[in-house]
Structures are given as C-alpha cells and as structure tokens.
Amino acid sequence: MAVKFIVSRYNSETDAKPYFQEFSLDIPKGATLLDCMNLIEWQQDGTLTFRMSCRSAICGSCALRVNGHARLACKTQAVDVVYEGAVKIEPIGNMNVIKDLAVDLEPFWESLEKVSPWLMPDESIKYEKERLQSHEDQLKIDHASTCILCASCYSDCNVLNVDPKFLGPATLAKAQRFVFDSRDAETEARLDYLSKLHGMWDCTHCAECSTRCPTDAKPLSRIKELRTAAMSRGFTNNNGARHVLGFRESVGGFKGFGGGGMLNENYIPIRSVGFFNLDGIFSLLPVGFRMFIRRKNPPLIPHIIEKIGEVRKMFRRFDEYRKESK
Template identity: 45%
Template sequence: MSDNTAAPIEAPKPFTVTLNIRRYNPEFDAEPYWQSFDVEMYSTDRVLDALHRIKWDQDGSLAFRRSCAHGICGSDAMRINGRNRLACKTLVKDLDVTKPIYVEAIKGLPLEKDLIVDMEPFFNAYREVQPFLQASSKPEKERLQSVKDRERFDDTTKCILCAACTTSCPVFWTDGQYFGPAAIVNAHRFIFDSRDEASQVRLDILNDKEGVWRCRTTFNCTEACPRGIEVTKAIAEVKQAMIRGRR
C-alpha cells in the first residue's frame, strides 16, 4: 500500500530587517536625524507591518499616518529606499533585506513629525481646480453617459489623493506654487467628463503660469502612482485641450 500521509508543511521562518527611519520631533529636534531599528519580519509582511512593530514594541513615539492598510485610503505614502510608495503595498521581501531599508517622509510638503507632513498645501491645490461635477441640467434620475464617454476619463478616477505623484515631482519640490500632478489629474477627470459644463473654467485655471505648463515630463509622477494612473499622459491631454481650445 502506498503511503498517502502528507508531508508536514514547514512553518515560515522569520528574518531580521533593519529599518533606518528619518525622525523629527519639532519640540526637541533642530533638524531631522536617522534612527535604526531591527525588526523580525516574515516574507508576507509589508513595510507598514514593520512600522507597526516598531511603534508597538520598541518606540511608541514613532509617528506616521495609516488607515485602511489596503492601498485605498492613500494615507501612508512615504519615501522607501528613495522612492515614493504606500507602506501598506510595499512587501519587505521585494526590497533588498540584506541592506537597511530607508524610510522617510515624502518631500516638498512641510514636515510635521517623523513620517508625517502637512497635507494642506496639497489639498489647497486640489480644491482650486474645482474637482466636482458642475452641470446646470437637473435630470429626473441619473445623468446618462455612454461607455465610450466614460472610458475617456476612467483612468483618472482612480486617484486616492495619496500625494505620491505630486511629491515625486522635482518642479513641485522647487516651486511651492505649482499645482502638482494630483491636482491636474483630478481636473482631468472632470474636464473630459461629458456630463460636466465647467471644463473651460478648469482649463483656464490650469493655463496659469503655475499650471500644466510647469510640467517637465520627467515621468516621476507616473512611476510613483500606486494606482497605476498614467499621470504624465493625463497632463499632456490637458495641455492638448488648452491648445485646441476645447476638451
């Protein structure tokens, strides 16, 4: 008789990862500094899990934002090994764990504490492009739209306002007035919506000297987007609409 006894499943083995985190507490620190933590991790863990273990088990003063932990809320955007990412979507095993993992706050926004930045300048730019449907008609039910018309702006509906794209932009780092990629993406979402009647208003707003013409097409924003939005393409389409004088 054959032996059908299944071989025992080997339990996953932990490994130690070093995280170098750029710390800053405005109450005590004149300048940010790097602090090292050793954390026991598993291959299925994410950088967010490592930050939780540090905060819960080693240093409760570590400050960072997080909410859903599933790549939807966008609150845990940070620089990991020099790239803007969501900590909840970055698996530790996908990084080189033989070297320290560097974690710091996203650039270009005022640093408040540790990995937390002031998001208000980012949201001010977002609000300025009027990111909401504007239509004078009042249908009895829903505003109908064809599948083709919907597809025209489908990509830019995916934005979760994490600021990863905007804070990866060299122009945004050096020019505090630039709207930034995320604001332009959200303007695009309504500029090309066939149900909206304020496209020209938004095009006029983004035709400002700090609008789309400040973009240098470096593709940093597209690379940084955790939702896979073709950000640079969206900015180019807004530029083309301005040149045509219509969407």
C-alpha cells in the first residue's frame, strides 16, 4: 500500500518560508523511517536533505519531527507512524532550519558548553593509575551517560520555545552526569550555576523531554535529581527553591507559614520571589490586579482544612523517614 510522506522542504538561500512536498512510497517490510527517507532521496528526489550516520540509534544524527513530535528516524518503524495513510515529517524544533530537515544545531552545542561537560577532578590527589569508581557510584550517572545528543528533547521542550536562554533538558541531563560523578571536584560550583536564572528551576515539569528521549537519559528525572542535590546542599536562595519550600510549608500546614494544608496562592508567589525582595513583590502586582478584576484572587485569610494535624503528622513522618534513610 502506498503511503503519503508529507515532507517539509526549505532552502534558506532561496525560499522565503518552508513548504510541504508529498511523496508516495510503498513501505518495504520492516523498513525504518530512515530507510524510507533514503528510498525517497535515492529514487524520487536527490535534493532532499536530512542527517544520518549510524542507522543504529547511536550517533543521534537522525532526529526528526514525525507527526509533530521528535523521534529518531532510524529507531522508528515506518508503519508505526502512518495515520490515515500518511506520515508528516518536519525538522526538529527550537532551532533554525538550514535546508529541508537539517537544522542549525549551534544553540544546542552552545547550551551544552555552558555546563562544562567534562570531568574536573581534584588535581592535588595523585593516582597511581586511573581514577577508579565504585559500581554504586557509576549507577548514579548511568542513565545520563546514555544520552546520544540527538536533541529530540531540545526540539520539543516547551520552555525553550519561549526562553531560548533556558539551558534545556539535554544540557541539564549532562550536568547531572558530572554533578553526580564521584571523581568530579566542582559539584558546588556546578550546582550554584545550575540554580541561577535559565537553569534547572526554569523547567516546568511538562515531561515532554523524557517522553521524546530515545535512551534512558530521561532528562526530567535528571533535573529532579539535580534539584534535590542542590537543595540538600543549601542552594535555596533562589526563586525555584523558595517556591518548593513555600509549596511544602503551605500544603504541609506549617503554622505561621501560610500553611492551611492546601495551596495558599497568596503566600507562594511572595515566598518564591523572597519576602524582602521589593522589586520581585512589585512585579507580582499586575498579575494580582488582573486576578482581582476577574474575581480570581484567593481569599486573604487562607482556608484551613479539617484534620490539619493529620497532614502535619504525615510531613513530620516523611522528614523522619528521610533522616533515617540518609
């Protein structure tokens, strides 16, 4: 059966904007999407441009947007992505297109460089041979080490779509790999950098990166590990960490902290920007005013849920458990 391949075409030197071109192809049994792209190029249009190398989901070159989501063409069975007789193929997102399906990856590499993705060991320690690592320590960086730098996560990250300065999921996954490396000596400096604006706290937990990631790197899980590491080492003087603490104080029902056992939406924004940060507090006023006009503002005196004591008990038990498991 012939399948319609609707492929985005664009030549940055001659076209004003991208357009779609349709190709018809009988998908051979067992063919990957990359196999089909190659057949289209070899048999129908030799000018079609896309990247590939290993054909084994190792090099990370062949990421494309298929029916709106990033995936590795060589790891995708073509028949699995055919809907109503067609498959739509576009370049990965959040980067400029150079030609057809090939994008300019420069912003992706630039972001990666910002977290110094190499080992920075304590050079004063002299080793006779190589720096050894225990099996348990290796497991802490095992997932992030599987990243093949395909940029699928970068393509579909919603935050990067609105803030190109955000470090992005792949970079944060790579940062986790070095923060948690027992041989690295720059953990504090790395966490300090990652805690800043455009860093790990700007992720909105949409989980798109982990859904799109073709390996076990799963960036959102790595971001959570980085945040936990930063907070347990005292990097709490930033909006993201304060937001988490405010959430906990509010939901955990902590007396005197705006905590009634449920979200206190008057308290959390101010707690997040910092109680003494007047500029930050003033920046909240327009949103507060709009909420007031639309009668969406929460009550000034927070509601306190029934059995608040039970919630507090749960949080206390959780704290004890954490201490015990350390």
